[in-house]
Amino acid sequence: MFSNWFLKSFRILLLPFAFLYGGIVIFRNWLYKKNVLKSTSFGLPLIGVGNLSVGGTGKSPMVEYLVAHLKQKYKVATLSRGYKRKTKGYALANERTTALEIGDEPMQFHRKFPDIPVAVGEERIVAIPQLLHDRPETDIVILDDVFQHRAIKPGFNILLTDCNNLFTRDFFLPTGDLRDQRSSYKRADVIIVTKCRTDLSITERDKLIKEINPLSNQQVFFTTISYGxxxxxxxxxxxxxxxxxxxxxxxxxxxxxxxxxxxxxxxxxxxxxxxxxxxxxxxxxxxxxxxxxxxxxxxxxxxxxxxxxxxxxxxxxxxxxxxxxxxxPIEHKFLFEQGTMFDDIVIKFIENFKQSV
CATH class of the missing domain: 3.40.50 (Rossmann fold)
Structure with missing residues (x-):
């Protein structure tokens, strides 16, 4: 209790740094909006999974959910940064790969799904062509933690936010946990409120949707953590x-x-x-x-x-x-029996993309 109070008090003292960080983030997003900085698209479906804050919102279990539900129908690959690995540049996991070489989350994907390509690369604009060169049969690439890394423009963005630390109530680092401005949620196609109570009521759900204030083209889903x-x-x-x-x-x-x-x-x-x-x-x-x-x-x-x-x-x-x-093990479990609806939205994106190219 005391340590939490001390941490919150200390983070408030860092408010000037939060304003500075926030100003840099807002200016960077403005440069992308004005096309001074440009995002690159690719000729295959890219599905991005990300958040607006630091800390666990369930990105890895969501990547696993997507892989498990899509790999029977499509040739799926994953691409991550490989956070805290001991190597640099592009790498494609193989039977001798370790977590030190590609990072713990990609290694987790590789162990769970040894039949799909799992790649890492800090510069995803370079890594995607390398991945497609190595695995030309790839139909879809799932990009892990991509929301702030705007050099790549996914065709479909999934934004996750923790029910107990909703982005609407947060503030910039280091005073809060936000690493992007709140209004960036508008770039998402789907918003998923994660780590909800299993008994979340419809009234509570509707209040959260109203607080998020989704755009007319955005769908909001709710998941809880299911432990295996x-x-x-x-x-x-x-x-x-x-x-x-x-x-x-x-x-x-x-x-x-x-x-x-x-x-x-x-x-x-x-x-x-x-x-x-x-x-x-x-x-x-x-x-x-x-x-x-x-x-x-x-x-x-x-x-x-x-x-x-x-x-x-x-x-x-x-x-x-x-x-x-x-x-x-953990996985996302959709509340209000909306898992099928989410799956259908993702598949519809993929099929529409394939028909348009």
Whole structure:
């Protein structure tokens, strides 16, 4: 409680920097609007997934949702920046690729969907032609975290915003979490309010839609986080959490709060080791994790982590095999039975695009 109050107070003191940052963002967007800076389009469907803020809004699970729902009908590829990887430039994942080479999120895509091309590249205007050269059969490219990177113009933009930190109530970094101006939501084709309560009422939904104030051509959807059955990090055997389980939760994600709340609904107590977003786990971190786990005095105990974090922990593979180290998967679940409507909108975009070229 005190730490949250201190953090908020400290961020208010940074208000002058927020105005400076906001001014730069607004000026940059104005340059794009006036075509001083130009966006490039490509002759195939590009679907962008992004947000207006820093922190977790569920971009990776949305990319996975799109891949899972489209790959049976189309040749799908993903392209990400490869945030916090140790390499530079364009790279296409293969059977020897690690998270250090392409980043944790692309590595997660590659492990879940080994049959689709997963590429990374900071300059996507360069990476897309390279990807199409390597995989000329590609029908669709899903661009992860693309909303502010305007050198590329996706044909279809999906904007995500956290229900508990809606962009309409936020402010520029570093006082708030916005990395783009609020009015940029108008560039989206679809807006998805993520991490909603499962019992969100129609009245609450309508209030949120009114607050967002979508354009006439925009559709607003609502999703909640759905957690799957934990599986072992190396051998993929499943494990059911229950009240008798003592959990050591290891996370290095932007917003672990929903996962904490989920655990609290299932088990009596848990211990947490929280690292920074996209934290690269060192050998010292690994020793600390093992020491903390060994210190838990319980008959039934496990280590639990997220799928993103698992990608950065796989380098300790030989030791992971002997530990009850489990990964908990997540996915978007559309509320108000609107998943099919969302799917149809995406497919309609793809089909219309293909007919127009």
């Amino acid at each position: 059955t934990p599986y072992h990090i190396t051998n993929y055997t499943s494990f059911d959490l229950n009240q008798q389980t003592e959990v050591l939760l290891v996370t290095g994600i932007a917003n672990p709060r929903p996962l904490k709340e989920y655990l609290e609904s299932l088990i009596h107590t848990y211990t947490m080791m929280n690292y920074g977003d996209h934290h690269i786990f060192s050998i010292d971190d690994w020793r600390d994790i093992k020491k903390r786990f060994e210190g838990i005095d319980a008959e039934h105990k496990v280590i639990l982590t997220t799928e993103k974090d698992a990608m950065r922990l796989m380098k300790f593979d030989s030791e992971l095999q002997s530990l009850p180290f489990y990964v908990i």
